[in-house]
Amino acid sequence: MVAISAASSGWFAVARTAEVGTTPVPVGAGGRGYVVVRLSPGGEVSAFPARCPHRAVPLAAATVTGGRLECPRHGWRFDADGRCVAAPSLGPAGVPPPRADLPVPWAVEERHGWVWLAPDRTTAAVPARSAGLPRPEAVPPPQGPRGPVFGNLDPSLPAAWHPVALSAELRPGGWLQVRLLGRTWTLRRDDAGLRVEPPAFAARERQGVIELAPEEPADVPLDVPEATDRRFLSRWLAPRRTAAPAAVVADLLLDVARLPFVHAATTGAADHPEVPPYEVVRDPGGFTSVQEQWCDDPLDPEVALGGRPLRQRRRVTYAYRAPFRLRMRRDQLDSGSTTTVLTLLQPEDADSTRVLTRVLLSAGPGHPLPSRGQLAGAVAAEQQALDADLAQLAGTGLAGLPLDRRDELHLPADRLGLAVRDALCDFRMAGRPRLAA
Secondary structure: OOOOOHHHOOOEEEEEHHHOOOOOEEEEEOOEEEEEEEOOOOOOEEEEEOEOOOOOOEHHHOEEEOOEEEOOOOOOEEOOOOOEEEOHHHOOOOOOOHHHOOOOOOEEEEEOOEEEEEOOOOOOOOOOHHHOOOOOOOOOOOOOOOOOEEOOOOOOOOOOOEEEEEHHHOOOOOEEEEEEOOEEEEEEEEOOEEEEEOOOOEEEEEOOEEEEEOOOOOOOOOOOHHHHOOOOEEEEOOOEEEOOOHHHHHHHHOOHHHHHHHOOOOOEOOOOOOOOOOOOEEEOOEEEEEEEEEEEOOOOHHHHHOOOOOEEEEEEEEEEEOOOEEEEEEEEOOOOOEEEEEEEEEEEEOOEEEEEEEEEEEOOOOOOOOOHHHHHHHHHHHHHHHHHHHHHOOOOOOOOEEOOHHHOOOOHHHHHHHHHHHHHHHHHHHHHHHHHO
């Protein structure tokens, strides 16, 4: 039996009726967060919890599609009663599990020009108009996971190599201040090499990146064979920042079910949302996974000439090493070209992560090197994709990546996300003896 607190019982005025249309409006009632929305123009107001149960995505960014509320990241759809009627990654024959349903409030009413919510069953009546002008609650901050999370200040993180700058950001004879793990570090480059203050276990320069290990590192390096392959040209994107923790960013970038929705306007195949079964191979310090996906390839020169269709197949190899190193290699099966994206995440502070991204492009065996224009086009496309991904993290308010599987609902398409969580738990254990010493 669920206990009902006095603070959440009764009716709460949450918004003026004229303010609620087919765009979700975040509101608060009884200390809980909701969104209110009309599932058809001029229809009744429906209310839903503030987050999707799948990946805690804020439903304030959801859309109304076909009389259903659609989650912006994975396309889950909910009817007015909160039932999940579609989870596209399962395919057309897939049935969402019961936990996918949203626990909607007990009742919603439109009275006296206001929308009223009763979060829990109540015998009270909606206050009369004579009761005075309602004062809606402020929207409460997002409710975090109940179990442990992996954040940017996790005690295990000093025992790893972390990117702190691109090599080009530190000139010879110069200095640079950076943030890492809640501290400010000063990097200097002189005739003796790299120096760092305050003292750290080591600093190094590797493949165009300056890295810092505050303590003896326990992580496993991530190989990037394309970096020494003469068939590839490469360029670093302009660094980006996000308030989301690095582990949450890594989880998003490895989320294959998001592609048809978050990237529908660019390369995502919106009409192929199903994620076929795939394997994850556990490696020391992380994992590897190879998948085949549908995609649009607007950068293929033959598409503009009519020699190949826009919709193509690609083989994608995902490689991850804890804590925050990712490599994604995309082999286009029709054109033979390859794009590899290396992502390194710098946990600056609890609420700040710097994202360093390198694009490596090859036209494929037997073809000349890509032109500068082709490389520039690939870089621009990856920057657009990254910006779309980071926009998904705005407003999530997560202090870290949930490690307890009961805090989220996982489907077969989420095997990479589960592997990230397992790898981070293993990384914690690997660094624990050093932290206790």
